[in-house]
Amino acid sequence: MTNSFTTVGPDLMLPELLEAHPHVRPILDRYGLRGCGGSLGPAESIEYFARVHGVDVRQIVDELNAAIQDPDSISSEEQRSAGDSLDELADTIYRRFFKAGIVVIMTAGAVWGAILLLRIGFKGSFTALPIHEINAHGHAQIFGWVGLFVMGFAYQAFPRMKHTSLWRPDLANMTFYLMVFGVFARALGEPLFHIPVFRGLAVVANLAEVVAIGMFLTIILKTLLSSGKRLERHDGFILASMAFFLLQAVYDLGFLYATTAPGMAPERLLYLVSVYQAPLRDLQIHGFALLMILGVGLRMLPALFGLRAPNAIAVRVGLGLLVCAVLGEATMFILMRRYGGPFATGGLLISMLLIAITSVGLTLRWGVLARPTESDRSVKFVRAAVIWLHVSMLMLVLAPVYMYVVLPAVESLSPSGHRAVEIGFSHAYGGAVRHAITVGFISLMILGMAAKIVPTLNGVDIRQLRSLWIPFFLVNTGCLMRVSFQIGTDFADWAYPVTGVSGLLEVAGIGIWGLHLWRIMAGWRPVADAAVQRPSRITADDKVGWIVQWFPATLPVLLAKGFAPLQSPILRRTLARAVSLRAAARQHNLDAEALVAELNSVAGLARDVDGSHTKRHEQQDHTVARSDISLPVL
Numbered sequence: 001m002t003n004s005f006t007t008v009g010p011d012l013m014l015p016e017l018l019e020a021h022p023h024v025r026p027i028l029d030r031y032g033l034r035g036c037g038g039s040l041g042p043a044e045s046i047e048y049f050a051r052v053h054g055v056d057v058r059q060i061v062d063e064l065n066a067a068i069q070d071p072d073s074i075s076s077e078e079q080r081s082a083g084d085s086l087d088e089l090a091d092t093i094y095r096r097f098f099k100a101g102i103v104v105i106m107t108a109g110a111v112w113g114a115i116l117l118l119r120i121g122f123k124g125s126f127t128a129l130p131i132h133e134i135n136a137h138g139h140a141q142i143f144g145w146v147g148l149f150v151m152g153f154a155y156q157a158f159p160r161m162k163h164t165s166l167w168r169p170d171l172a173n174m175t176f177y178l179m180v181f182g183v184f185a186r187a188l189g190e191p192l193f194h195i196p197v198f199r200g201l202a203v204v205a206n207l208a209e210v211v212a213i214g215m216f217l218t219i220i221l222k223t224l225l226s227s228g229k230r231l232e233r234h235d236g237f238i239l240a241s242m243a244f245f246l247l248q249a250v251y252d253l254g255f256l257y258a259t260t261a262p263g264m265a266p267e268r269l270l271y272l273v274s275v276y277q278a279p280l281r282d283l284q285i286h287g288f289a290l291l292m293i294l295g296v297g298l299r300m301l302p303a304l305f306g307l308r309a310p311n312a313i314a315v316r317v318g319l320g321l322l323v324c325a326v327l328g329e330a331t332m333f334i335l336m337r338r339y340g341g342p343f344a345t346g347g348l349l350i351s352m353l354l355i356a357i358t359s360v361g362l363t364l365r366w367g368v369l370a371r372p373t374e375s376d377r378s379v380k381f382v383r384a385a386v387i388w389l390h391v392s393m394l395m396l397v398l399a400p401v402y403m404y405v406v407l408p409a410v411e412s413l414s415p416s417g418h419r420a421v422e423i424g425f426s427h428a429y430g431g432a433v434r435h436a437i438t439v440g441f442i443s444l445m446i447l448g449m450a451a452k453i454v455p456t457l458n459g460v461d462i463r464q465l466r467s468l469w470i471p472f473f474l475v476n477t478g479c480l481m482r483v484s485f486q487i488g489t490d491f492a493d494w495a496y497p498v499t500g501v502s503g504l505l506e507v508a509g510i511g512i513w514g515l516h517l518w519r520i521m522a523g524w525r526p527v528a529d530a531a532v533q534r535p536s537r538i539t540a541d542d543k544v545g546w547i548v549q550w551f552p553a554t555l556p557v558l559l560a561k562g563f564a565p566l567q568s569p570i571l572r573r574t575l576a577r578a579v580s581l582r583a584a585a586r587q588h589n590l591d592a593e594a595l596v597a598e599l600n601s602v603a604g605l606a607r608d609v610d611g612s613h614t615k616r617h618e619q620q621d622h623t624v625a626r627s628d629i630s631l632p633v634l
């Protein structure tokens, strides 16, 4: 069976190809396979691999067929390096970044955010908590959640897209330790800044992050240069995003230093925050995260899910507009707060409008209007993320209408709603817009993309995995509750406790998703995989449910011996998978060894004279196992 084909077509799955012709691996490595998916590669077809890696499928198929006909065309040197590349640091480095990202969000990130939100809910005020605690959470999310995922993904995917190797994986590894130190030391140091040593710790932490991000940029640029490839349209977005990543880290260092200065008067702190904090968030969220997601999305979403790419001119113009608009948004806000006047206010409004129109325009066919050609568990996350982006952009451009038309027109406002009208700024509305984009858009996109990438890189067939509807539902419901009821606090105080509990739903959803991916990265394989790995002989310790699945010919024998529950397909897949043949035999007063021999015999696994089982039976097993795998839908 395994060596039965001598030509390949686009539909052949990589594991089948590599199982039958392992010597062709260097060809796939050349186009960026490398350690992806382990020794047999990911569970994807040659056509899909070519699409995702940006190669002409006919070219790959021709090269593979030529190598199958003439195995000597691949040098032994190439063969050796293909084997060596399987466990290289560069191929697995993403794991530590992703795992650390999950740890951050489940500690200093979302979990801390949920605790802050519960306290806000109980106190009935968004301004009652110390700003340094809130900012430490925001920092952990941007650097530790978004930043670590982006870095891990870039180290893994960028060299593959460019058909080259990562430049200096050892330095990339060093950026990991610098970032992790930075995120946790800052989370500790910033809230305790009034103790000098902790302020110092927070500043050093931020410095470490600036160095790490500078190194990250250098590594990616060197990798790009070493590939000798031309820049593609989406690369502009990715490079611009990385520049914003560095810029915001430097800005953040200055902001941290200023807002933690010893003995500062509260009015001065309020002034600094009211002038300089929003531009920092603009650089982080619209500059770094939005541009990165757009760049990766333009390259990957059409290839992975068949989502339609926007036209080339829109992409080129969109990049220029977005970069100018983000810089404009940040600068005009500072000018407006410091000097006032129609120029700065108008400039800010135009910048916000440009960001909204461009980002919605570029993603128009990825949300409500999406027509994906691949049905995949990640598609719903991607579409929901894009819908949240559109919601947050609509809310952003409607902010003046909310402030100057809606709020003043409503008579029964809450105390915080009245205050918003007085000062011309609603903290509740601004926070809701931000949460819609940070959790709704950015985080759902990370959840969806990682749910696709992690199994693929670990050689797990995604169709055998849970569809992740529960985390999807929890995160979306939590986000919807937060966004709507946070705005509701401008109108009624009872909305505070409701928004307060929304964080628990989000944390639960992200926790379930995180555990699922962590287990895959740690080597866990879905149950159906066990069916593929059926043994070459049945033993008394095998579970009855699995024996029947591996070797259907054993079912009539077991039924005839009184194993009546096996008549039910559901019991075969559930209860019977927990009962060993030995235990079942004991229950029915049967001799376990005699039963084992009989089952091996009907399964065609009887030993030959030399002790091995026959080739004919091996082939039969293979076919049975492949066709009999049941794929869980949830």
Ligand code: HEM
Pocket: 109, 110, 111, 113, 114, 115, 116, 117, 120, 126, 134, 135, 137, 138, 139, 141, 142, 145, 146, 277, 278, 281, 427, 431, 432, 434, 438, 439, 442, 443, 502, 503, 504, 506, 507
């Ligand atoms: C998933 C659950 C999350 C919860 C429960 C949560 C909760 C909170 C709370 C209560 C605040 C302060 C409220 C306010 O000032 O309006 C806050 C602020 C912030 N959050 Fe989150 N958050 C979550 C996720 C995220 C994510 C995923 C990000 C980034 C990707 C993020 C970034 C921020 C930032 C930057 C701030 C500071 C905003 C400012 O400048 O005032 N949060 N979060």
